Amino acid sequence: MSVEKIDTLVVGGGQAGVAMSEHLSKCGVPHLVLERDRIAERWRTARWDSLVANGPAWHDRFPGMEFPQTGPDGFPPKEEVADYLAAYAKMIDAPIRCGVEVKEVRRNVGRPGFRVETSAGVIEANSVVAATGPFQRPIVPKLVPEDAGLMQIHSSAYRNPGQLPAGAVLVVGAGSSGVQIADELLRSGKRVYLSVGPHDRPPRAYRGRDFCWWLGVLGKWDAETPGPGTEHVTIAVSGARGGETIDFRRLAAQGMTLVGRTEAYKDGAMSFAPDLSENIARGDANLMSLLDEADAYVARNGLDLPEEPEARRIGPDPQCMTNPILELDLAEAGITSIIWATGFSADYGWLKVDAFDEKGRPKHQRGVSAEPGIYFLGLPWLSRRGSSFIWGVWHDAKHLADRISTQRKYMAYHAAAKPETADA
Template identity: 75%
Template sequence: MPSQEIEVLVIGAGQAGVAMSDHLTERGIPHLVVERHRIAERWRSERWDSLVANGPAWHDRFPGLDFADLDPDAFASKDQVAAYFVAYAEKIGAPIRCGVEVRSVRKNVGRPGFRVETTDGVIEARYVVAATGPFQRPVIPALVPAETGLPQIHSSSYRNPEQLPAGAVLVVGAGSSGVQIADELQRSGRKVYLSVGPHDRPPRRYRGRDFVWWLGVLGKWDASTPALGAEHVTIAVSGADGGHTVDFRALAEGGITLLGRAVSHNEGRMRFAADLGKNIATGDANYLSLLDEADAYVARNGLDLPEEPEAHILGPEPDCVTDPVLELDLAAAGVTSIVWATGFGVDYSWLQVDAFDENGRPKHQRGVSAEPGVYFLGLPWQSRRGSSFIWGVWHDAKYLTDHIQIQRGYLAYDQQAALAAEGAVL
C-alpha cells in the first residue's frame, strides 16, 4: 500500500522547486515538494565561501518577494540567497518535506500516474516534476590521472584558498565560477594559471545600467535557442566586490597566466590548444557588440543615459596571449592543485521513464517531457536564455503549471463522463 497519494510531486526544493510550488499553490493544485537535504541546499553547501549572485538583487529574485535588507543594486551572498528561498517558501506555505531522497520513479502499469519510491516510503503521484536543476553531476574531464597524486577538485567543492595545498593553482574554465575563483586565488597571493575556453563577456554595467537590464531591453534573455555551436558557451561575468566587468587583460596584468583550452596531459605536462587568442577575441567581439546595440537602443529611444566612450577601448593584449603557453610542466611551474570549473552533467538515473535521449538528456519541449505526466524544470535554455536563472525559472514554472492545469481539465471530463455513464446505468 502506498504511504501517500498526491496529485503533483515536485522533486527538489531549490529555486525551481520553490517556484513550482508557488504557481501550483496559486492554482489550488494539491502537491508535495520533497528535498533530500534542505531548501536551496546547493547554495548552502556546494558553492565557495565568497560567492555572490551574478545578478543584482532587483533582478535575481521572484516577483513576489524582495531581498530583505539588501540594496536593489547589490549582489546577494550565497547565504542570503538560501535564506531568501526559505523565506519565500514560508511566505507561500510551500508543502516541502526535507530529508526525503527519491530512489526511483516508475510509470504505473494499467493505470495513470507514477510510483515514487523514497527514503520515507512510497508516494503515488499523478504528475511528477523533476525540479533538480542543471547542476547535478560535477564534470571533471579525464585528463589528469588520479595516480599522479596531484589534488584535483571541482569548483562545486572549492570553498576558499586555504583549502588548497600551498603552491600555484591551475584553474580550468573561464566562466563565472572559474574567473572568480582564479581572481580570489591570485588575490590571496597564489600564482594562478587560468585555462580560457569559448565564452561570452558582457559588460557588468554600461551607461549606468547593469548588463541584465541591457539583455532584457534588447530581448536577449528571451532568445529561444543558442547560436549554432554556442550551446555550452559560458558567460564570464562577476558580482564579486560589488560587481565588475570580467577583463582577461586585467587578470593577466594582475599576475594570472592565461592559457588556451586544456586538451591533454602526459607525464606531468599539461597541453593547451592554440585557441587563447581566438577565445579572447571572440569574447571581446561579444562585449563590443553589446555596447553597440546598447548605444543604438539609447539613440533610438531618446534615453538620457551617460555616454561611456572609454568602455569601447580595449587595452593591449598581454604577452601570454600574443605568445601563448602551449605546454606547461606542472611541477616546474609549482602547480600543486587543479580546480576544474568545467560545469555539470545531468543524472536522472532515478527517473526510470521514457523521457531521455541516447545521451541521458531530457527529451522535452519547454519542460514538458516526452513521457506524459513528467515535467522538467530549471534546465538551461528550457524555454529561453534566462531559464536557468532565478527569475527565469519562475516563469518556466508558470508555463508547466498551466500545462498541468490543462491536463487536469481533460481528466475532469473523463471523470464526469464516467459519472454520467454510471448514473445512466442506475
C-alpha cells in the first residue's frame, strides 16, 4: 500500500487548525489538515444550545473575515461561530480532510519525519502540528458514585433545561460555562444550587467599552504567564442576552443558592468548603481592580468616556453567604441532577513522541515542542493570555508557521548542498 507524504500535517480542524492552514499557505508550506468530524465540530455538538461567544464579534474573530450576521458589538451564537470557521476555511482554500481520525504519531527511525497512522491509511510528514485544543477529555471528579440515584453530566453534555429530570440541580463550577448554565436553569424555573470556587469577575462592559477592549488597551491579553496562584482560577463572564456582568449576589437574590467549593460526598450528602464569601470577595476585588485601572487609563489619556459609578455598587450579602451551607443532603434538597462544569484535560494519547513532562503536559516554548518537528497550537497560555481566543490562536499560528518555514529552508539547503571533494 502506498504511503501518502506531506511536509506538514495539522491534526484538528477547529479554529486552531484553520488558522494554522492559513499561515502555512502564506509561507508556501505544503500541508494537510485532518479532522475526525466536521470543521469546528465542538462548537456544534459539544456546547449547550443557547451558547454564544464570550467575546464580541469585532474582537473574537480572524482578521480576514467579519461575522456575517452578528454585528460588531454582538455575541455570535455557537452555530454562527462554527459556520464562520467553515466559511473561513473555504475562503482560504484550506486543505482540510474531514472524517479522518489520527490514531498514532511516531518518529521515523533513522530518517527525518513522522509516521502517522490514520483511519484512512498511513501518512508521513516532516512536521506535525497538534491543533486539537484543550477541550479533549471532560474532567468529572470521582466524588459521587454512579449508583447514587442522580443524573450526572459534564457541562459539555448539557444542552438545555428540558434534558434534566424534574427536581433541583447542583451545578459545580462557576466559571463562564457553569454560571451561564446555572442562570439558564434558574430562568427555566429550576431550583438551582451553584458551587462557587475561586474566580475572576471582570465587568462585561465599563464606560461604554467591552472588557475585551479594556484588557487589550491595558496590555493584559499580552501577559505571558498566569499570576502567582491563579493557574486554576476561572473567569466568570457571559455574552448571553447581549452580555452582562456576572453578579453572584444578584443571582442569589433571584433565587439561586450559592455554596462554596465542592469537597466531598458521603451517605447522600455533599459537603462544601467554608470559602464562599472569600471566593466572592476575591471576584469583587478583581472587578474593582480592573475598574481602577480603566479609570486611570481614561484620565491618563484624556478619553471622553462616560463615568459609570453604578458599576462599583456591591449589593448586600445574601443569606447563603452570611450563613453558608457546609453540608447538603441531596435528597432532602430535592436535587436529582448534578452538572459538573469542572473543565477539561488534554488528550495526547495518540502522540507517541518525547514531548511531554511527567504529568503528561506538553513541553514547549510558544508551541514549539521539545521534540523537534512537533508543534502545539490552541492551548491556553500557549504564548500569552489571549491564546485561548480565536484571534489569539491566529497570531500563535503565524509564529509556528514561520518556525516551520524556517526549518524547511535549512533542510532544503542540506538537500541541495553537495559534499566537498578533497583535493587529490
